[in-house]
Amino acid sequence: MQTLHHILSFHKVTTLEAERLSTEVKEVSVDYGKKGIIKKLSPETWNLFEAISDQVWSSALPIVQKISLGFQLYEIFPSYYHFLVPFYRGISKKEIVQPEEKKIIWVHFMKYLAAPQYYADPVGYVLWAHFFEDETLVKETWQGLINNYTDKKSLLKLVEVAGPVPFSLKEIQYNNLLKDPTTHELILESLFHSADDAYGKIDTEKARALFIQLKVDIESENYKQLKEKLK
Numbered sequence: 001m002q003t004l005h006h007i008l009s010f011h012k013v014t015t016l017e018a019e020r021l022s023t024e025v026k027e028v029s030v031d032y033g034k035k036g037i038i039k040k041l042s043p044e045t046w047n048l049f050e051a052i053s054d055q056v057w058s059s060a061l062p063i064v065q066k067i068s069l070g071f072q073l074y075e076i077f078p079s080y081y082h083f084l085v086p087f088y089r090g091i092s093k094k095e096i097v098q099p100e101e102k103k104i105i106w107v108h109f110m111k112y113l114a115a116p117q118y119y120a121d122p123v124g125y126v127l128w129a130h131f132f133e134d135e136t137l138v139k140e141t142w143q144g145l146i147n148n149y150t151d152k153k154s155l156l157k158l159v160e161v162a163g164p165v166p167f168s169l170k171e172i173q174y175n176n177l178l179k180d181p182t183t184h185e186l187i188l189e190s191l192f193h194s195a196d197d198a199y200g201k202i203d204t205e206k207a208r209a210l211f212i213q214l215k216v217d218i219e220s221e222n223y224k225q226l227k228e229k230l231k
Contacts, residue, residue: 033125080122
């Protein structure tokens with residue numbers, strides 16, 4: 001049975017080297033996927049992570065062990081492409097099919113959304129750009145995540161990256177959050193991306209009803225642009 005220690009030893013990654021790599025990838029992972037943010041791993045680190053990821057996900061290990069190793073690796077090296085995208089591929093290609101296996105993924109994703117940025121931002125991006133933009137998976141993913149959170153911080157981060165989610169799904173969360181004025185700026189941000197992003201999903205009439213209830217800075221650029229989009 002492969003373990004994290006066996007994998008790192010096979011690739012000659014010492015404890016000191018793992019710490020260095022962890023620092024490098026965490027710096028790259030903050031704000032990952034945001035417009036105008038361009039940070040890249042060194043070619044050597046990229047190739048190493050690719051080899052490690054391939055060793056896990058191309059192996060004959062049981063799926064549940066692959067999932068476990070995948071998250072152990074993400075815990076140390078929070079790389080979006082190498083250690084999160086494989087979860088999307090596994091589900092989309094129906095290699096991960098059992099509800100209990102998927103639940104492990106949803107629980108971990110929600111945990112990381114409430115964690116420091118270097119964990120939360122890559123998870124937010126893989127959800128937005130892969131799970132939520134995939135019309136065959138978005139409903140299942142959204143419901144799985146909503147059903148498996150315990151921290152309000154993770155819910156807020158989830159709503160923030162919910163642009164491509166069908167409006168009928170995220171509307172429930174908007175209405176719940178509306179009761180708390182401290183969340184109104186986040187609702188505005190989510191509505192704006194829902195209306196502005198190429199893959200965003202918006203119901204103009206329902207969004208307008210939410211929009212007029214928001215207690216936010218009406219001079220902000222996003223407020224003005226969203227107001228125009230909802231006319």
